[in-house]
Amino acid sequence: MSGPRGQQARAAVLAPLWALMRKEATVLFASPIAYFVLTMVALITSISFFEHLRLYNHQLFLFASSSMGGFESDTIPDYINLRDTVFLPVMEQLGLLILLPIPLVTMRVFAEERSLGTDELLLASRLSPGQIVLAKFAVTYGFILLMMTISFIYPASAVLSGGLGLQHLAAVYLGLVMLAIGIASIGLVCSAFTGSQIIAAVSTVGVTFILYDFHWTFEFVSEGTAGVLDAISMHPHFGRFSEGLVGFANVSYFVTLAVISGALVRFSLDLRRVGG
Amino acid sequence: MSAGLAAEPAGARVEAVGLSRAFGEHLALDALDLVIERGETFGLLGANGAGKTTFIRLLTGYLLPTAGRVSIDGISPATNPRAVHARIGFAAERPKLYPDLRVRQGLRLAAGLRGLTGAARDAAVASVLARFTIEDHAERLIGHLSKGYQQRVSLAQAFLDEPPLLIVDEPTSGLDPLQRAEVREQLAGLRGQRTLLLCTHDLHEARQLCSRVAVLHQGRLVAVGDAETVLGGEDPLALFRGAPA
Numbered sequence: 001m002s003g004p005r006g007q008q009a010r011a012a013v014l015a016p017l018w019a020l021m022r023k024e025a026t027v028l029f030a031s032p033i034a035y036f037v038l039t040m041v042a043l044i045t046s047i048s049f050f051e052h053l054r055l056y057n058h059q060l061f062l063f064a065s066s067s068m069g070g071f072e073s074d075t076i077p078d079y080i081n082l083r084d085t086v087f088l089p090v091m092e093q094l095g096l097l098i099l100l101p102i103p104l105v106t107m108r109v110f111a112e113e114r115s116l117g118t119d120e121l122l123l124a125s126r127l128s129p130g131q132i133v134l135a136k137f138a139v140t141y142g143f144i145l146l147m148m149t150i151s152f153i154y155p156a157s158a159v160l161s162g163g164l165g166l167q168h169l170a171a172v173y174l175g176l177v178m179l180a181i182g183i184a185s186i187g188l189v190c191s192a193f194t195g196s197q198i199i200a201a202v203s204t205v206g207v208t209f210i211l212y213d214f215h216w217t218f219e220f221v222s223e224g225t226a227g228v229l230d231a232i233s234m235h236p237h238f239g240r241f242s243e244g245l246v247g248f249a250n251v252s253y254f255v256t257l258a259v260i261s262g263a264l265v266r267f268s269l270d271l272r273r274v275g276g
Numbered sequence: 277m278s279a280g281l282a283a284e285p286a287g288a289r290v291e292a293v294g295l296s297r298a299f300g301e302h303l304a305l306d307a308l309d310l311v312i313e314r315g316e317t318f319g320l321l322g323a324n325g326a327g328k329t330t331f332i333r334l335l336t337g338y339l340l341p342t343a344g345r346v347s348i349d350g351i352s353p354a355t356n357p358r359a360v361h362a363r364i365g366f367a368a369e370r371p372k373l374y375p376d377l378r379v380r381q382g383l384r385l386a387a388g389l390r391g392l393t394g395a396a397r398d399a400a401v402a403s404v405l406a407r408f409t410i411e412d413h414a415e416r417l418i419g420h421l422s423k424g425y426q427q428r429v430s431l432a433q434a435f436l437d438e439p440p441l442l443i444v445d446e447p448t449s450g451l452d453p454l455q456r457a458e459v460r461e462q463l464a465g466l467r468g469q470r471t472l473l474l475c476t477h478d479l480h481e482a483r484q485l486c487s488r489v490a491v492l493h494q495g496r497l498v499a500v501g502d503a504e505t506v507l508g509g510e511d512p513l514a515l516f517r518g519a520p521a
Contacts, residue, residue: 012391019388023374023381030376121372121433124336124361125389273340 016126017135024139028105034143037101041151048093049086049154056085083168088242091172094151095238098180099212103204105143106187107197109136110265114195119272129269133262140188144180148173168244175241178254182234183208185261192268208234287314287471288363288440290335294344296495297330304330306495307344312488314440317472319486319503321479323516326492328475329369332445335473336366348441362391365434369446369475371426375419379410379429382418386433404432408462424455431462442466445475460484477516483507491515 028034059080079085113119122132152173187204194200213236214229221229230236234257237250290312297305305327312318320328333339334346337353337360345352353360374382383404387397405411408428413421418429427447434442447463448456463485466472476482482489483503490500499506499515506515 011393015391015393016389019385022388023377023385026381027374027376116374117368117370117372118374120333120336120338120368121366121386122389123338123357124364124366125386126358126361126391127389128358273338 012126017131020122020127020132020135021139024109024136025142028139028143031108033104033108037104038147038150040101041098041147042153044097045090045094045151046154048090048097052086052090056080056082059085087172091176091242094176095179095235096212098147098151098176099183099205099208101147102144102180102183103187103190103201103208105147106140106184106191106204107201108191109140109188110192110268111194111197111200115197119269123269123273129266132269133265137185137188137258137262137265140184141181144184145177148177148180152176171241171244171246174246175238175250178241178251179234179238182254182257185258186211189261189264189268192265286440286469287316288349289314290346290348290441290471290473291350292331292334292344292346295331295334295341295346296343297327297334297339298342304495305334305492308492308495308497310490310497310500312471312473314471315468316488317467317474317486319482319489320473320475320492321477321482321489321515322492323477325494326477326516327495328492329445330495331492332366332443332473332475335360335443336364337361363439364441364443365436365439366443367427367430367434367445367447369449371430373418373426373429373433375417377418378415379418379421380405380414382429383433383436387436390437392437400436404435407435407465408432422455424451424458427451427455427459428462431459435466439470441471441473443473443475446477447474448476448478448481479507479512493517 063077063080110119113122123129127135156169156173183204186207187200190203190207191197191200194203211232212234214226214233215235217229218226234253237253240247240250290310292308292310295305295308295310296303308327308331320331322328330339334341335348335353337357340354345354347353348360348363351359351363374385377385380401383401384397387400392400405414408431410425410428410432413425418426421429431444431447434444444463447459451459460481463472463474467485472485474482474485486503488501489503489506491498491506493516506512
């Protein structure tokens, strides 16, 4: 469609979408939670990073100052390097630590609308339920990206100056972002099925914790079941990114998780029309 | 316009045929047949739990009917909610507002959600701020407003794009007498310009504002007709207890 009528039709579709996205961002940053989460993530990352860097320097110092001859004598073992001693452990820790702040961001997204009754306002607007889901997911993912960018400043600076390589850096960062988006998707589903923000946050932590890694069950289940559980666990897919591998299967896993979550949230909105 | 043709009254026409809605075993609305003509100020009365809010939610498409159908200008909210939403403005009993937004922000959001952009949106916001006399509170947080002012913001929000059908649910519930009088005055000013559906359990309010009324009791229609005829009897409260008119 083109011309003034086409522009009007596009505006009629896009204006409500933008309006809701703007409102989501305004409400998010009007509450102290957004700033608290960003500060917490920056603090945790920096503490974790500097602690690992301190250990790395300590190990280097021990080997360098020992009777083995210092840096020039090739006595520093291969396993003491920035990648294995600092970068990967920090990323692994972050993978677990982001489980705490993300539910604080996602808990209000749908649950607050339900408790305020404003979901009725949204559903009586020009937005389709699908557009409501799209707008809310987009703003939440945007915030998650901001959060992960902040968390990545220290490790990125170390990796760039330590010569780990941009490709590896990008792979690990993508993995962490994917993991965070996966957790946020679970959080949004939990928020859509309740009017209580506390229940939304607690259930997000619970569901993510269960879905994070099924490795511990492998000794109790058959090989086939273990394979299925491994395929639906988040950690193995995230782990591949940490090794510097961006596999189609691993990206698909997190994209599928986001799509299924969107569909479930959309279903929850329809369920309200039928169930009341 | 030719002299032989009468001008079509402003507003939207509402029709419910055999409209029912159940919540589990509980029948909240039972085979309701009702027509609200264009331009009418129509009162839907009944005690708490009579089915008024359920009817509104079926009209807005927030709920789907268990049986029967409802339409606005012949369009069903169940099958074409967007076209219906373009025709209605809705102010709920408990104002559906975002407490963290300022009044102007909230109205701009509501205008955006109704598809208004740019200058048209700003003009609509300015117009309702003036019409509902909330200009002085435009930069205050909605959560900090009194209930009376929140009700005004809710009405202003519903009126933003001057919809043909304005649905107002218990607009004066929980307000003090002064605020009640102010809100009634605002509603009286909207009569005749569009279809106004007013849900209330306040008989005085209904007689003051509505040309026709219907009374619901436990989801069933017990009376419908001119406000004076239906509510002018010796004991109009008997209707609320389910006694036929």
